[in-house]
Amino acid sequence: MLDYKKLSGLYIHIPFCRKACNYCDFHFSTQLDPMDRMIKGLAKELRLRGSTPKSPIDTIYFGGGTPSILTEKALDTLMETIATYYNVSLSAEVTLEANPDDIDAEKAKYWKRAGINRLSIGIQTFNDKVLNVLNRSHNADQALKSIDLVRQAGFHNISADLMFALPEASDASLRADLNTLVNLDLPHLSVYGLIIEEKTVFSNWKIQNKRAFPSDLDYERNYRIVHEELMKYQYDHYEISSFAKNAHFSRHNTSYWLQNPYLGIGPGAHSFDGDNRSHNISNNQLYLKQLDTGKAHPIIEALSLTEKMNEYIMTRLRTHFGLDFVRFEEKFHRDIKSEHPMLIDQLCSEGLAFLDLNKLKLTFEGFLISDDICARLFFPMK
Template identity: 40%
Template sequence: MSGIYIHIPFCKQACYYCDFHFSTSLKKKEEMLACLRKELFLRKTEFEKEKVETIYFGGGTPSVLNTDELDLLIDEVYRHYDVADAPEITLEANPDDLSRQKIEELAQSRVNRLSIGIQSFDDEDLKMMNRAHNAEEASFCIEYARKMGFDNISIDLIYGVPEMSTERWLKNINKALEYGVPHISSYALTVEPRTALEKLIEKGKVAPVNDELAQEHFNVLVEKLEEHGFIHYELSNFGKEGFFSRNNSAYWLGKKYIGIGPSAHSYDGRQRSWNIANNPKYIRALEKDEIPATFETLSAADRYNEYIMTGLRTIWGVSLRRVEEEFGRTCKEHLLKNSEKYLKEGLLSLNDQVLRTTQKGKFLSDGIASDLFLLNLRETGV
């Protein structure tokens, strides 16, 4: 299984917390679309022996594209790649783009999964984040998308918002549950460097992020969603049976993927690459049939660290057998030794040779993983 990610680097406006690559100017949209198609063509040899099972439009805000523009890019994938019979084709979308007409058009397209950036059903929260939509639009787009036949819908929610009470957070969760969506992605609000949110906090216009509040929100989220039949299959993702994100699951399980567009990342199991995060430079390079990417060959320690990080975030955990097969017995023993304190503290569990975070340890999984990292395999004596 492999996937293709297509980064659409345009947004109507900048959310205060976002540090993804995008431009609020659509002046170069036509040139960008042409270059995305060209990159798909130029990189087809990378997947000669692969079957594409997921196509994911991320961003930015991919829903700024109309269905004809999306079809052009999907056609290009089908033209140059071996695509599975029933691929998962996901479009990230913002509620303000999902008008009645847009949803009707998407329902007739090959897009079969919507990932909607709701973030909150509360206008106060949305204003604080500088989102382009309001609570009414958030509710409408979910209801109408379901009415038009979209059964595979994911929504994003953000917790740990400054001054958001646990009661208000619970109202957000309950509102999401009312719509019967089968997948919810939820993230703690983080203050990224050089974002508007960082500056607002520094100036005292927004209260600082409270980690203890975020953890409380997380615990409420997990408990409530699991009560309603959601499986907490990855730290930030909850899905009903049969509705896990196939694209994201492949990433966490270390499958191959190609990232198309400025700032997009790719991975082939041994090497990682990322395109330049600059729209004009990306366009100029592709117009010369060049791919402006930086490459990194992963060391054994890099691959081990990535496996630990992604594994501990998921229900699949970290297989000690796989660690031994790929990195050696001494490396497995090193992992077990460094996991001892977390096992004793009840933050990790070990069953059937698989290391997993417990309910108590889930929120801390990234920190636990970093403590288990290797600088190099010499640390293990190999």
């Protein structure tokens, strides 16, 4: 059984969206009717997976799907259940992912009253033609207005999602998006290149040659534009896809990358108890049916020692916090530095990584090929 007494983060998955975006492979349903049942189910799982004494929580993250779909009653139910069964720190970071078309003045004010103190807004691009190809449910005007509205409601800790390497986009439109974001002066940006995932509309279009998609070279050139532009405006590229000003890092996501324990509630949500991972079934009906038995049914993925070491290497190298050789040796009794002396020298001399005291950190050039670098540092699976 997994042990969640020493939690750091709590993730709640809201598995509903108004529309299916053409690139998305997250778990969600566009059938919104079973929402009330789902909220009861989420509250039940929160209760069932709480422990005595109550687990301390430093960050809460409502992700999805589309959490901004939630009614006041639904969000109140979840917040009250969390407060009842978990020991939420007074300074907890409480994030809600929101789509621009869900945001109005009243809703933004309500979120503030409900205890949300960070918003992550799914903007993706300010180009209506591209938003249309992505099948997003908002337009550029709504995206701009949404930032204004949440600021008027008193939110300062705001993150926006931006995508690059998109069909119908160009280097010029990406630069225009970055320019708009920079002028909005948001403290945090999450920037993702399009990856065509299986079983998505884009994947079908690609297989059927219905549309041209950006190449790997376009992807790399776009990623470089994002990095170089945001560096000019004092954003810290602190994780492969994350940029922050004045240390406004996402505390919740940072906690994942530092391998702190977290509990994921809801269909498809993942958890980590510091040693092993688990996930819930990615099916709304079956998830609720399982809870009807009076027990949560996370599927446990026992990790071998080698998998744990490799995960540690991979998650640490994603960030500017870096791969800490001393912590690694304390945790796993293996000295990476002495196991890979030539490789580490080579990565540093090629400008892909650098040493910062006892840590190995990737440069931007290293971020570009981080998967290859990690694969070379990984311990072989037995």
